[in-house]
Amino acid sequence: MNFVKIGSLKSVESFKEHLAGISKEVPVDGRILPAPQSPLARPLEARPGGFVIGNRWAIQPMEGWDGAADGNPTELTLRRWRHFGLSGAKLIWGGEAVAVRPDGRANxxxxxxxxxxxxxxDRLRAALVEAHGERFGGDRGLFVGLQLTHSGRFSRPEKKAEPxxxxxxxxxxxxRRVGVTNDSAVLSxxxxxxxxxxxxxxxxxxxxIGFHFVDLKHCHGYLLHEFLGAHTRPGRYGGSFENRTRLLRELVAGVRREAPELEIGVRVSIFDxxxxxxxxxxxxxxxxGPGVPEEFSQLLPYRWGFGVxxxxxxxxxxxxxxxxxxLCQALGLYLINLSAGxxxxxxxxxxxxxxxxxxxxxxPEDPLRGVARHLLAARDLKRRFPELRIVGSALSYLQDYLxxxxxxxxxxxxxxxxxxGRMALAYWDLPADCLEGRGLDRKRLCRTFSDCTTGPRQGxxxxxxxxxxxxxxxxxxxxxxxxxSGRKP
Ligand SMILES: Cc1cc2nc3c(=O)[nH]c(=O)nc-3n(C[C@H](O)[C@H](O)[C@H](O)COP(=O)(O)O)c2cc1C
Structure with a gap:
């Protein structure tokens, strides 16, 4: 499919014009404002009366497929987390997905x-906080979470080739994509x-070990997300909306009992x-070829997902x-990170x-359309839930105009x-450059080559x-x- 490459748009005006062909609603500011004028520099409480998060930039969780066999971080992991600390963002949403048990690892x-x-x-968190403190003169307003996951359907805890x-x-x-041929993989x-x-x-x-919050990860097809769409499952955790969200309610009750001062966030694939x-x-x-939906004429009404x-x-x-x-609001959860699919x-x-x-x-579409879809979803949901602290996702494709x-x-x-997310791998201190009034370093802008995903897919x-x-x-x-290039590595 042919679409205009963002890098070829040489001014904010030409970007705005191009974007208007996709969505006339998505707002674009003409000039990047430094702190303190920038809306991105304004602090916000994690909940009413709670921790004051120092600004409005967040680093999304970004896994590195670089942990040790025993589940510990390595030098590569530490380097990435130090960069998160150097970014200037005051909200570190989870760092990366961390499995709550070895057989729930995605790789x-x-x-x-x-x-x-x-x-x-503990060292990983401390390295992030220390890097942040050295660069920004302290860790005031830095709010650091850990993303907790079970990979469910996409667990591959051993060799890469074996789901x-x-x-x-x-x-x-x-x-069929993960080799399930009978019910033995279904959790009781x-x-x-x-x-x-x-x-x-x-x-x-x-x-x-000092994390301010945990994210109970309900996104991207992993276990807790899959349970939200368990319409066809019998028993306590499937069928009705109430049953499909029982896991969330039981998790929140358990965490509140065992770690009452810990804040809880939820990253959710809100549509799919x-x-x-x-x-x-x-x-x-x-x-x-270009992406197309799988054949579904025999699968209607479709009952195998959440937000579909x-x-x-x-x-x-x-x-x-x-x-x-x-439900999140009723449970007193304020921190919500909206993702999709x-x-x-x-x-x-x-x-x-x-x-x-x-x-x-x-x-299958201009990727800018995909970004606009996330933005419009965030807008509609934030309007409906003004009290929730909404983190928006999928901004990296905006590149020069992010x-x-x-x-x-x-x-x-x-x-x-x-x-x-991806921008934080390529150009981790983009938030600091914006808040400190420097221009963007265009050579470091993520151009969405997807090598950060292709690499892990090849082990x-x-x-x-x-x-x-x-x-x-x-x-x-x-x-x-x-x-x-199709050669043997
Ligand atoms: C290499 C890579 C690793 C990722 N790791 C995680 C992760 O551990 N947990 C998570 O919730 N999302 C993860 N994501 C998704 C990102 O957090 C983010 O939602 C996605 O990249 C879209 O945002 P972006 O446009 O800013 O990159 C990962 C994405 C990539 C490309």
Whole structure:
């Protein structure tokens, strides 16, 4: 599909004009304001009367596939977290996904929170805080969370090639993608209760080593997200909305009991679609076709997801997302990070990109449309839930104009925090450059090449291979190039 590359738009005016062809509503500021004038410099309480978060930039959780076999961080992990600290953002949303038990890892290099990794995770948090303190003269207003996860259907705790899915329900499309052929992968209610215990223990440990909050990760197709869509599951954790959200309620009660001072956040895929795949008619050899939804004519009404329109599952729908946020509010949860879909089955929805990862497909739409979809969802939900502290996602594709849109979106109350993910791998101190009134360093802007995803799909650590000289100089960069050019690494 042909679309205008953001880098070819040489001024904010030309970007605005281009964006207006996609959405006339998304606001864009003409000039990046420094602190203290910038809306992105304004502090905000994590909850009424709570911790005052120093500004409106957030670093999204960004996994590195670079943990040690025993679940501890490595030098690469420490480097990434130090960069998060140097970013200037005052909200560190979770750092990265950390598994609450070894068999819930999404890959053999995912971090695990357990007795043997506690000192390592403590060092990781301390490295971030120390880097922040040295660069910004202290850690006032720095709010650091840990993202807790169980990878569920996408668990691959051992060798990369071997999925070990643990699922909420049988799925008519995703089962075959992860090798599920019978019910043995379906978690029993008793196993779910054990996993609740694992999350609660993990939260207590996170508190013990000084994290301000934990994110109970309900996004991207992982276990807690899958349970939100468990319409077809019998028993206490499936069927009705009440049953599908029982896990959240039990987790919150458990964490409050074991770690009462710990703040709780939720990152949720608030809308979704049926899985996509490369269009078979336009794929061949090494050519990935554009993404198309899987065939669903025999699957209507569609009942295997959360935030999906049951009558047209190629579209998202947030009627249940609204109920979910009402529940969060009723539970006294304020910190909400809005994401969408899953990197495994609809990456264009979750992380709009100009270039697909190796297991993806060519963009089925202008990626800017994908960014606008996230922004408009944040606006509508923030209007409905003014008390919630909303973090917006999927901004990196905005590239040169990310700060202009982030600033306008926060100023106009579309979101409370502008979250950056891939941009934080390439150009981690972009928030500081904006707040301190320096121009952008355009050479470091993430251009969404997706190497940070293609690397891990090939068993390599993540990182910005095209733009971060540290990764460009590593032997893995050669292996990645070989994979991309179809040679044997
Ligand atoms: C390499 C990589 C690692 C990621 N790791 C996580 C993670 O650990 N937890 C999570 O919730 N999202 C993760 N994400 C998703 C990002 O947090 C973010 O939602 C996504 O990249 C879209 O935001 P962006 O446009 O700013 O990159 C990851 C994305 C990438 C590309």
């Amino acid at each position: 053999p290099n995912q971090l695990v929170i357990a007795e043997n990794t506690l000192a390592g995770l 070990r899915p643990r699922i909420a329900y049988r799925h008519p499309i995703l089962d 209610d008793a196993e779910v209760e054990t996993i609740i215990g694992d999350f609660v223990r993990a939260a207590r440990r996170a508190r013990q 679609t049926i899985p996509f795949r490369p269009d078979p008619a336009r794929s061949g050899g090494r050519q990935l 329109d049951p009558t047209d599952p190629a579209r998202g729908n947030f009627s249940e997302g609204i109920r979910f946020l009402e 899953s990197p495994y089955y609809n990456p264009h929805l979750q992380r709009p990109a100009a270039f697909p990862p190796s297991d993806g497909y060519e963009p 700060p202009h849109v982030a600033q306008a979106a926060v100023r106009e109350g579309w979101m409370d925090f502008a979250g950056i 390599l650590p993540s990182g910005c291979y095209p733009l971060d000289p540290f990764y460009a100089g590593r032997p893995e960069a050669e292996a990645l190039k070989a994979v991309k």
